[in-house]
Amino acid sequence: MTTRSAGETSLPPTAGCVVIGGGVIGVSCAFRLAEAGAVTTGASPRAGGSATRNPRKNAGVLLLERAELGGGSTAKAAGGIRSSFTSPVNVELGLRGLAAYRAFSRDFGTEIDFRRDGYLYLVTDPADVPAFERCAELQREHGVRSHLLDPGEAKKVLPLVETDGVVAALWSPDDAKATPDAVVQGYARAARAHGATLRTGVEVIGIERDGDALTGVVTTAGFVRTGAVVCAAGAWSGRIGELAGLDLPVRPFRRQVVFTGPVPGLPESVPLTIEMPSAFYFHREGPGLAMSFSEDDGVPGFDTRYEPGEWLPRLAELAGRRIPAVLDAGVRTAWAGLYEMTPDRNQIIGESVLLSRFFYATGFSGHGFQMGPATGELIRDLYLRRRPAVDIAELDVRRFEAVDTAPAEHNIV
Structure with missing residues (x-):
């Protein structure tokens, strides 16, 4: 049994953005945000800003995972990567996943057994x-x-x-197919190389807000002040939404x-x-x-x-x-x-209209691994307040407010 050093378990007091969840979606988001220099330690994004590299002080991007990286649904994913979906937005996201994973070993120096x-x-x-x-x-x-x-x-x-x-x-x-754990480790290494701080064994147990503005997250390892959160907590996202006072219909x-x-x-x-x-x-x-x-x-x-x-x-x-x-x-x-x-078995990706700078990327209903690469890019663009390369308006969580979203009997999405 190994004991982590204090430097590995301590949390920075402040982060520009906290990513909750260390599966493929979370590490992809953390990497893309850090790579773009999208997150500083302030509450507002500034394109071109640099990430703080000292994890004992403030952090630009801070990823928190309650267990181990990739230890949730990603660890048991089939590893399928496809573009054979039934809606244009999912076809486009799938194609981006295929392109990213095909080039993953070249871009990240990590072999993922892409076939x-x-x-x-x-x-x-x-x-x-x-x-x-x-x-x-x-x-x-x-x-x-x-x-x-x-x-x-x-x-x-x-x-x-x-x-x-x-x-x-x-x-x-x-x-195609690839190995999910290898992808997670590749993204994690790249995120750290760009200044992101990744912490495992840390659970988010509270989200603090002042009206419609985020002020911080409460964790089992202490409080972190932040003005932005990305919920990438997979099956646990409904609970994270509740902590923020939001309804994320993920079960x-x-x-x-x-x-x-x-x-x-x-x-x-x-x-x-x-x-x-x-x-x-x-x-x-x-x-x-x-x-x-x-x-x-x-x-x-x-x-x-x-x-x-x-x-x-x-x-x-x-x-x-x-x-x-x-x-x-x-x-x-x-x-x-x-x-x-989710009720319609399609993911929810977007920014809350009820809580400023609360982003969600979850509810993938079995398709998270193949959509991980595109999702990191989407969250980066939403954080920077620029138009994403793919129109994801139909993936907004508000679609569930007044529409019957029961899945089709033989849905293949």
């Missing part, structure tokens, strides 16, 4: 085919090489898969994943494959597969115990029908993690 194995959606309900056709058309309008396949063509893409009951497939060959829901032993005949390249509408998915993990499907959301909560119960037999049924070779592989390990869900 372009593609995404393959297997459609089993004929009524869903027109919607997938529209999705493919939208994606092609943005330069994405998505197109519909017939079942025979889908089997050529992935001979391992059985196509009984499949009526069509959406194939996006340029989508945690458990998701379980099984990892198999070696699968006979497993090809080197396996696209991240999703059957619709069951939402059963699998992707290669070493010599075996990672597999899961989404249960009904049920009651939100922070319980991350793996409980096979009725879930594992249902998973085995789905897997046996679609990839029967996996039935002889056995279960090597399994875990449960948290999805940070």
Whole structure:
């Protein structure tokens, strides 16, 4: 057991901006803010300002993480990176993620195992085919090489898969995978190199305000005066919103994943494959597969115990029908993690109109890893009060105030 030095656990008394959350979203935001010199120790942003580099004095960008960097939902992310979304804003954010991760090892000196194995959606309900056709058309309008396949063509893409009951497939060959933890560490090193201060094992337990102005954050390690906060707390964002007197409709829901032993005949390249509408998915993990499907959301909560119960037999049924070779592989390990869900299963990114300089980047509903690079740039631009490169007006939290946001029955976003 190691003991951290006082220099590693002490907090600066003042920060220009406090980023809450050390997953991929938080470290991306911290890096982009620090890189741009966007944050000084004052309450207001000044483009071109320099970050204070002495962590025992004031800080420009201060990131606070209650556990370890990347230890929340990011640690259990599948690592998928795609542009195959159903709305223009998400397609654009996905494309930015693909471009950033493709160049990550060059730009950050960190190998992230970026692989372009593609995404393959297997459609089993004929009524869903027109919607997938529209999705493919939208994606092609943005330069994405998505197109519909017939079942025979889908089997050529992935001979391992059985196509009984499949009526069509959406194939996006340029989508990819990477290693989330490596990305987090790469962003964290770069953020520190640009003067950001990152603290782990520190939980935010209060947010102080004077009317509609932020004045500071209360933590388990003391008080930090600040005039700006970025909520990137993932599944815990609803609680952070409550501390600030704001409603961030982000709720945690458990998701379980099984990892198999070696699968006979497993090809080197396996696209991240999703059957619709069951939402059963699998992707290669070493010599075996990672597999899961989404249960009904049920009651939100922070319980991350793996409980096979009725879930594992249902998973085995789905897997046996679609990839029967996996039935002889056995279960090597399994875990449960948290999805940070919003009512419409799309993220919320913006600045509060009720509390000045309170920014939010959360509620990614399973898509946070692939949108991490773009989100850091968006928060940087919002902080600097300049127009983001992508129009994110529809991601504002106010969309939930008066609109029925129940997700579509077979939503693939």
